[in-house]
Amino acid sequence: MSWRSASKLAWLRGLPGIREKEPLASRTSFGIGGPADFFLEAGRAETIEKMLDGCRERTIPYLLLGAGTNLLIADAGIEGLVLRVVTRDHVVEGTRVRAAAGLKMMRLARIVADAGLRGFEFAIGVPGTVGGAVYQNAGCWGKELREVLVEACGYMPGSGRKTWSPADLKLGYRSSALRDGALKGALVVEATIQLQRGDGEEAKSLMAKLTRERNETQPIKTKNCGSVFKNPPGDSAGRLVQAAGLKGTREGAAVISELHGNFIVNEGGATAVQVARLVERARAEVKRRFNVDLEPEVELVGRWR
Numbered sequence: 253m254s255w256r257s258a259s260k261l262a263w264l265r266g267l268p269g270i271r272e273k274e275p276l277a278s279r280t281s282f283g284i285g286g287p288a289d290f291f292l293e294a295g296r297a298e299t300i301e302k303m304l305d306g307c308r309e310r311t312i313p314y315l316l317l318g319a320g321t322n323l324l325i326a327d328a329g330i331e332g333l334v335l336r337v338v339t340r341d342h343v344v345e346g347t348r349v350r351a352a353a354g355l356k357m358m359r360l361a362r363i364v365a366d367a368g369l370r371g372f373e374f375a376i377g378v379p380g381t382v383g384g385a386v387y388q389n390a391g392c393w394g395k396e397l398r399e400v401l402v403e404a405c406g407y408m409p410g411s412g413r414k415t416w417s418p419a420d421l422k423l424g425y426r427s428s429a430l431r432d433g434a435l436k437g438a439l440v441v442e443a444t445i446q447l448q449r450g451d452g453e454e455a456k457s458l459m460a461k462l463t464r465e466r467n468e469t470q471p472i473k474t475k476n477c478g479s480v481f482k483n484p485p486g487d488s489a490g491r492l493v494q495a496a497g498l499k500g501t502r503e504g505a506a507v508i509s510e511l512h513g514n515f516i517v518n519e520g521g522a523t524a525v526q527v528a529r530l531v532e533r534a535r536a537e538v539k540r541r542f543n544v545d546l547e548p549e550v551e552l553v554g555r556w557r
């Protein structure tokens with residue numbers, strides 16, 4: 253039976269706070285993509301868990317949305333329910349910190365620096381949420397979340413709350429069991445990280461320095477999704493795209509950044525199809541010239557056909 257049966261639609265329409273045909277472009281850093289069939293923003297994990305169980309029972313497709321900084325949403329939008337996770341609690345217990353999935357990594361980086369903790373400065377380079385960071389083991393400047401992650405609390409629809417160790421999460425380079433394995437479809441509720449006591453002011457000046465340097469070498473202030481491709485072993489995707497002569501290549505309002513080859517910028521009004529064409533073109537050209545297979549880091553979601 254289709255997920256669009258009258259009883260399933262009635263269930264969705266009866267959810268408190270639900271919105272139908274909700275535009276999503278403005279909820280992504282790319283500023284691209286069609287609407288969600290149904291959309292709900294939830295600030296309590298229990299609410300999201302209930303929705304996930306409801307979707308599972310009724311076989312309604314769903315997508316968890318964080319800050320939308322690693323997504324290319326199809327122009328035709330997203331099927332089913334999009335649940336935006338906006339839980340933002342955090343607790344600092346000595347050198348351990350528990351943070352809810354919807355808290356932004358950059359915000360958490362400042363919170364822990366204020367608490368006199370070191371070891372999380374890399375997070376100032378990750379504009380997504382804690383949940384999105386666990387999902388793909390986000391990292392920056394040679395450091396990754398898995399280096400500080402003690403455990404994550406999560407929710408698997410139909411089987412309830414779980415505590416996942418880093419080994420359960422199978423964290424690899426921009427990958428995890430949530431993105432690529434047995435935990436697909438599960439919700440990250442919160443993450444616990446272990447840091448060291450140190451000088452918070454030093455942490456803040458390091459973060460300011462790293463941010464300044466990054467602003468000079470990457471088009472951070474434009475509409476983009478961060479790195480389009482994962483770096484292949486021993487090389488850099490940006491270097492390969494540049495060496496293939498692709499900087500400045502455009503499809504409509506989508507362009508491969510002149511500043512950094514691993515960024516695609518939406519100059520205003522670009523469509524998802526235009527970005528996807530650039531992604532394919534860069535992949536094909538790098539393969540042809542250097543025989544290297546580039547794997548997208550950005551995730552394509554929604555109705556692509």
Ligand SMILES: Cc1cc2nc3c(=O)[nH]c(=O)nc-3n(C[C@H](O)[C@H](O)[C@H](O)COP(=O)(O)OP(=O)(O)OC[C@H]3O[C@@H](n4cnc5c(N)ncnc54)[C@H](O)[C@@H]3O)c2cc1C
Pocket residue numbers: 281315316317318319320321322323337353354377378379380381382383384385386387388389390391392393430438439440441472476477478479551
């Ligand atoms: C300018 C810029 C710079 C960036 N730099 C970096 C960088 O240096 N390093 C890096 O690693 N990334 C970087 N990124 C990419 C992005 O910030 C990270 O991938 C981030 O982890 C995505 O988090 P999000 O909340 O935006 O997730 P979204 O884009 O909203 O979602 C991405 C995926 O995570 C899943 N997800 C989100 N929340 C949850 C949850 N609570 N439970 C389960 N699944 C969830 C979604 O379902 C989706 O599949 C950059 C992006 C931009 C725009």
